Amino acid sequence: MMRAWILPTLLVLSGAAVATGQISEGSPGTAAALLLAFLTLAGVNSPLIFPRSIGAQEAQRRTAVDGRPVVYWRPGCKYCIRLRIRLGRSARRLHWVNIWRDPDGAAAVRAANDGNETVPTVVVAGRPHTNPDPAWVRDMLSPSA
Structure with a gap:
């Protein structure tokens, strides 16, 4: 912390x-x-500025129930900040995992990024997307996505 x-x-x-x-x-x-x-x-x-972080296992459980994307992030990351700010209020609808506080989250990010802890990594429907466009992430939250 x-x-x-x-x-x-x-x-x-x-x-x-x-x-x-x-x-x-x-x-x-x-x-x-x-x-x-x-x-x-x-x-x-x-x-x-970030919604309350949860653990990677809890995020995976919740996304299995509600289908919302999981965002793996870390404090101080300018790309994470950009994503958070550009999402606005929509950010609260995502499941946020701080990889500095959750070893399982860090491991998930490394597995998705060839051993690197590159964030933000957004997992949508089980597929990781590294540093995606915030507009695309917002579109993934819409009911038609």
Whole structure:
């Protein structure tokens, strides 16, 4: 759990240090803008923007019942963040597995990607798709898919 918060924490601390330096130089406006930028980066890279992760076995059980795709992801991955943001509210309808917290999830991703932990890996109807287009993933959630 702590590993997921390392990057956001470092971003907040770095932003605070940079802002303090700017304030000491007499640039409070620049300090505020830089601090806001660092806080935004920290928020985007935190686990907070992703729906609650479940284990790979639970995700496989749930997808067998409801047919929804499983997304294997990890904090700090810019492609995972892009997928999550572009899916918007639809993201809550997917089953999210954080491969840093679930060894079975990491193993599933390695099996699908020639031994690499390439994320996001989206599994739809038992077939893995590495870094798919978010519009395609959204289409897989529609009732006609």
